[in-house]
Amino acid sequence: MRPPDLAGLTLAERILSVRAGRRVRAGDLVVVDVDQVMVVDSIAPSVIRRIEGDLGGRVRNPERVSFVLDHVAPAANVEVAKAQADARRYARERGFRLFDVGRGICHQVLMEEGLAQPGGVVLGSDSHATTYGAVGCFGTGMGATDIALAAASGKTWLKVPETVAVKLTGTLPAGVSAKDVALSVIRELTADGATYASLELHTPDGFTLSERMTLANLAVEAGAKVGLVPPSGEVRERFSVPEWLVVDSRARYARVVELDLGALEPVVAAPPFVDNVHPLTAFTGVHVDQVFVGTCTNGRLDDLHVVADILRGKRVAEGTRLLVIPASSQVLEAAAADGTLSTLLAAGAVLGTPGCGPCMGRHMGVLAPGEVCVSTSNRNFVGRMGSPEAQIFLASPAVAARAALSGTLTLAEDAALPERAVA
Numbered sequence: 001m002r003p004p005d006l007a008g009l010t011l012a013e014r015i016l017s018v019r020a021g022r023r024v025r026a027g028d029l030v031v032v033d034v035d036q037v038m039v040v041d042s043i044a045p046s047v048i049r050r051i052e053g054d055l056g057g058r059v060r061n062p063e064r065v066s067f068v069l070d071h072v073a074p075a076a077n078v079e080v081a082k083a084q085a086d087a088r089r090y091a092r093e094r095g096f097r098l099f100d101v102g103r104g105i106c107h108q109v110l111m112e113e114g115l116a117q118p119g120g121v122v123l124g125s126d127s128h129a130t131t132y133g134a135v136g137c138f139g140t141g142m143g144a145t146d147i148a149l150a151a152a153s154g155k156t157w158l159k160v161p162e163t164v165a166v167k168l169t170g171t172l173p174a175g176v177s178a179k180d181v182a183l184s185v186i187r188e189l190t191a192d193g194a195t196y197a198s199l200e201l202h203t204p205d206g207f208t209l210s211e212r213m214t215l216a217n218l219a220v221e222a223g224a225k226v227g228l229v230p231p232s233g234e235v236r237e238r239f240s241v242p243e244w245l246v247v248d249s250r251a252r253y254a255r256v257v258e259l260d261l262g263a264l265e266p267v268v269a270a271p272p273f274v275d276n277v278h279p280l281t282a283f284t285g286v287h288v289d290q291v292f293v294g295t296c297t298n299g300r301l302d303d304l305h306v307v308a309d310i311l312r313g314k315r316v317a318e319g320t321r322l323l324v325i326p327a328s329s330q331v332l333e334a335a336a337a338d339g340t341l342s343t344l345l346a347a348g349a350v351l352g353t354p355g356c357g358p359c360m361g362r363h364m365g366v367l368a369p370g371e372v373c374v375s376t377s378n379r380n381f382v383g384r385m386g387s388p389e390a391q392i393f394l395a396s397p398a399v400a401a402r403a404a405l406s407g408t409l410t411l412a413e414d415a416a417l418p419e420r421a422v423a
């Protein structure tokens with residue numbers, strides 16, 4: 001079969017055209033093969049019920065299905081424990097990949113296991129499956145019914161999304177991170193500014209894989225179907241990138257947003273919306289009860305390094321708790337091996353099992369009424385981390401670390417800014 005003509009197509013159109021075996025554009029409907037279907041613990045019961053119900057118990061490619069027990073892991077109550085026991089048993093019986101309690105957050109684990117590849121298509125039963133776009137993989141979240149159907153048939157149907165291109169140019173100032181970039185992009189687009197779009201995030205080549213993951217992860221908070229970062233730099237060094245997975249200067253975009261990285265500053269998403277983004281300085285002095293460093297957004301080794309560098313030889317402020325939950329067992333092991341964990345523990349950090357932790361407010365660090373939390377996660381809605389009367393500020397690991405040190409939101413002069421230069 002002749003490969004389809006890809007001239008003038010966006011990244012999303014290219015990936016779906018190659019998959020569909022014909023040239024498709026935004027608005028077209030396609031049925032495509034799926035490389036991997038990822039199911040998280042909290043959605044597993046509904047997925048299992050659907051596979052065993054209407055779908056007749058058939059699963060086409062069991063090795064293309066992954067179950068990850070991560071959202072409330074270890075189990076916090078009998079109900080969760082039972083759901084996880086059922087999911088564990090079902091995954092083993094059906095020959096699925098099983099990533100059990102402690103292995104880490106689904107998206108981090110899929111990336112570490114190489115299950116999301118440039119040019120591929122990966123579905124997750126979780127909205128932050130956009131993270132796989134960090135390597136140019138069409139990663140997207142779907143509900144239990146679509147996920148069960150994809151697991152059963154090995155295929156999914158999609159409307160090819162329009163593309164919103166975000167062109168990031170210049171060099172990030174010291175102390176400003178990919179998280180600040182992502183939040184600034186969301187401020188510009190707003191929470192529904194990229195609804196069902198492919199958010200094409202054109203970064204400078206120097207952006208690391210981890211930084212690209214932070215950007216792609218947050219794409220869904222602007223409503224995006226997928227967040228695709230054109231492969232370059234570290235991604236090209238570590239992955240095999242198909243020659244057709246490139247930005248075409250003639251591609252048609254629904255909208256183009258340009259952002260000068262050099263003009264960015266540390267920001268926070270203030271409660272209760274992710275697009276309520278303001279300069280950190282607007283909240284200087286706000287008391288912080290809990291700092292949470294972790295999640296699929298910012299729980300990787302480089303994030304822990306930033307926090308450890310700021311806390312080294314110092315102590316977390318009296319009256320503030322610092323909770324650190326590495327995104328995966330690999331991150332935990334690496335942080336143990338290179339001394340990062342000792343630095344954090346010596347500073348007074350509390351360590352949790354790799355997984356989602358209190359990100360969704362289900363265990364391991366839920367907030368009391370009136371408490372303020374600075375979190376490196378991606379959602380700050382009312383009640384997200386526990387009490388509806390608690391408040392969550394989303395921020396970078398550096399801002400979180402300074403909050404732990406001073407007990408307030410601050411750009412404190414005495415806290416060393418991490419060196420950061422992206423060419």
Ligand SMILES: CC(C)[C@H](C(=O)O)[C@@H](O)C(=O)O
Pocket residue numbers: 040042043071125126127128141360379
């Ligand atoms: C539990 C899961 C369905 C949910 C999601 O889809 O994102 C969760 O991971 C979240 O971050 O809110």
Ligand code: SF4
Pocket residue numbers: 071105106126128295296297355356359360377378
């Ligand atoms: S870490 Fe948070 S955002 Fe990420 S998958 Fe888990 S609950 Fe969702």
